[in-house]
Amino acid sequence: MSSDLTAEVQQTPTGMRVLGAEKLDYRFHYISPVFDVSHAKLAETYKPWKRVLIVIDQMDYSSDVAGIYKETIDKYFAHFSIPVAWKIIKGGEINKNMDTFNDIVDFMDSEGLVRKEPVLVVGGGLVTDVAGYACASYRRSSNFIRVPTTLIGLIDASVSIKVGLNHKKLKNRLGAYHAPMDTYLDFSFLKTLPIGQVRNGTAELIKISTCADKRVWDLLVKHGKDLVENAYGHKEGAEHLLAAAEEIEKKGIDVMLKLESPNLHELGLDRVIAFGHSWSPTLELTPKVPLRHGHAINIDMAYSITLAHKRGLLNEAQRDEYFNLVTSIGLSIDHECFNEELIVIATQAIMKTRDGKQRLAIPDGEFGKCTFLNDITDEELIETLKVHKAFVKERYPGYEGVDAYVDAGDLGEDVKTFLAAKEDGSNEPESMKKNGVNGVKKAAVAAGAVPVGGSGKLTNGETGAIKVAA
Secondary structure (H helix, E strand, O other): OOOOEEEEEEEEOOEEEEEEEEOOOOEEEEOOOOOOOOOOHHHHHHHHHOOEEEEEEEOOOOOOHHHHHHHHHHHHHHHOOOOEEEEEEEOOHHHOOHHHHHHHHHHHHHOOOOOOOOEEEEEOHHHHHHHHHHHHHHHHOOOEEEEEOOHHHHHHHOOOOEEEEEEOOEEEEEEEEOOOOEEEEOHHHHHHOOHHHHHHHHHHHHHHHHHHOHHHHHHHHHHHHHHHHOHHHOOOOOHHHHHHHHHHHHHHHHHHHHHHHHHOOOOOOOOHHHOOOOOHHHHOOOOOOOEOHHHHHHHHHHHHHHHHHHOOOOOHHHHHHHHHHHHHHOOOOOOOOOOHHHHHHHHHHHHOOOOOOOOEEEEOOOOOOEEEEOOOOHHHHHHHHHHHHHHHHHHOOOOOOOOOEOOHHHHOOOHHHHHHHHHHOOOOOHHHOOOHHHHHHHHHHHOOOOOEOOOOOEOOOOOOOOOOOO
């Protein structure tokens, strides 16, 4: 039996040590439309298996991938005489849980999935994350092929090999590193994606370009508003945007891969693509209705731009260019829950995942370059927040962002139903329960943050494990 694992066994004074490296090999394909019968590449993968098992998400709301594309996919595989077995799961954050995981595992088991046979996973971040985790777990490792259908899925999640699900109050607490065999990148899916989700995904492109690619940044400054409003050139009459969109998309993914491929297991903690992800993990679920991910990270990034300007790393013109771009697109730049207490708690919480350092990614002198800060005091964080809020209030009075909060498509159920469940705590996954300021403190402290008092200052004399009631 052969293996792609190369290793050596060394003798030690107390026993043995194994040193090894395992080969990682997965591919990306730009094919559009991927389910057009003129493109046989995907079908050829499944011909030897004489069938395809598909996991896809479906909702009764705006992001019904199965409802829009199931017939097209059926016709595609029928053209190549490949039978299809479907597993249609409910989408939305409330379904990113162990119940959905078990449902997918039961499907693979009932269909007699062979270990090397690749499951085809089609849809947004929920289905690719949970189905990917199910494949990572099934028979300890099963293959899958990924076809992301959202902009965040295409730009951001497609590059990562992280898969997982939510547990209790914590997002993505259970998971694995498990690369798909192939990822098919088809940006024509954007023509059926709601504009709120296009805007949401654009925040990830802004993240990449701000600290890693000046060319993409300049193209977004020039075309960003039109790209969002016209699905990156895929709306009728917007074909003139396709060339710029393709350059942005491909360069964005290329930059992400070059940054992440040497560090897919996140062993290196100074990560350029962590820009926008220091305070947003705590902020995102704090409001009564959670913020969309792209809006949460843009609030984080906007605050970071204020910090960079305050420290002299960006000039006034650069600061203004950033804020003019993101507000023209409709992304949020501040929130009432983004306050002094949250800033201090979130900083402490993120340091627990960054080996005790802040490692705050921030643009360095110009867009497209990055440095990392580790010396910011609580006092500077709070003073910067005051400067940030004063600037936003003066320059963008009354501005709140467009479609900033999750809708039924993001949640997996009607928002009113979701809010009603929050009030009495019934039928709601722990990972989606309302936090509020006190809840943010509890969740962050439970995840490892240093406790703080109501003033936002670190409290004294509190050590050891801290248990928080659910």
